[in-house]
Amino acid sequence: MKTLLLIFGALFLFSISIYSQQISKEKEPLNNSFGIGIGVPYGIIGGNIDLNIISNINGSFGLGTTYFSGASYNVGLKLFFTNALQVFRPRAFIFYGINSVDKYERTDDNNSYSGLSFGLGSQFLWHKTKWGFDFDVVYIATSTKGKIDPKNSIKISVGFRRGF
Numbered sequence: 736m737k738t739l740l741l742i743f744g745a746l747f748l749f750s751i752s753i754y755s756q757q758i759s760k761e762k763e764p765l766n767n768s769f770g771i772g773i774g775v776p777y778g779i780i781g782g783n784i785d786l787n788i789i790s791n792i793n794g795s796f797g798l799g800t801t802y803f804s805g806a807s808y809n810v811g812l813k814l815f816f817t818n819a820l821q822v823f824r825p826r827a828f829i830f831y832g833i834n835s836v837d838k839y840e841r842t843d844d845n846n847s848y849s850g851l852s853f854g855l856g857s858q859f860l861w862h863k864t865k866w867g868f869d870f871d872v873v874y875i876a877t878s879t880k881g882k883i884d885p886k887n888s889i890k891i892s893v894g895f896r897r898g899f
Contacts, residue, residue, distance in 0.1 A: 766793060766819040768860065772894020775834050775852045775873045778807040783894065791815040795828065804845040807833035809852070822867075824858045834875050835887070850878035858896065865898040 766787035770777070777783045781799015788794050797809040809832030816825045830852045837846045856871025871892040875883055 766791075766815070768858070768896050768898040770869060770894040770896035772869060772892065774871060774890060774892020774894070775809055775830055775832070775854070775875075776811070776828070776869070776871065776892055777894055778809055779833060779836070781807070783809075785813060788812075791818065795830070797830075797832065801833060801836045801845075801847045803836055804847040807847060809833065811852075815858070820862065822859060822861055824860070826856055826858065828854050828856070828871070830854075830873075834873075834890075835878050835880055835883075837880075846880075848878045848880040850880075851876040852890075854892070856892070860896060860898050862898065867896045867898070869894040869896055 767785060769782065769784045771782050773780050776795060776797050778797040778799025779801045781797060783795060783797040785793040785795045791814060793813045793815070795809075795811050795813050799807050801807045809830045811828055811830030811832075813826050813828040816827075817823070832849055832852075833847045834850050834852045835848045837848075852873050852875055854871045854873040856869060858867060858869050860867035869892065873890040873892055875888045875890065877883070
């Protein structure tokens with residue numbers, strides 16, 4: 736029990752120091768954005784919103800459709816390796832949500848599956864206009880479908896983005 740209290744106390748003190756550093760820094764532009772696109776971050780085909788949590792970490796929420804088997808979603812975190820002032824912002828991310836779909840010819844029995852997805856990519860956002868795009872390579876790590884075929888475990892995601 737004491738160990739647990741020490742861990743929570745250390746995390747609390749650490750979070751206070753990070754928060755105070757953020758307050759004392761010069762005000763950086765907000766790191767929030769929304770977009771439309773195709774791929775896991777966009778709920779397969781749909782929209783996505785990124786909301787800044789701390790310095791270079793965004794919470795990301797995607798809502799869309801699989802086209803073949805109905806509505807889909809994805810929720811995750813994006814870790815940016817550069818600050819919000821850069822045009823080219825490489826990143827790593829993790830998402831949970833719909834990440835694969837079975838489409839059967841001549842039948843309406845199509846299924847979607849959820850699981851963990853990891854990836855690397857980049858956001859290109861011209862800050863004078865606040866418009867840009869995303870490009871990501873996504874690895875499907877787990878799925879409720881069961882075993883993942885290695886040939887189908889790597890996906891591409893692209894989207895058009897607006898910062899705010």
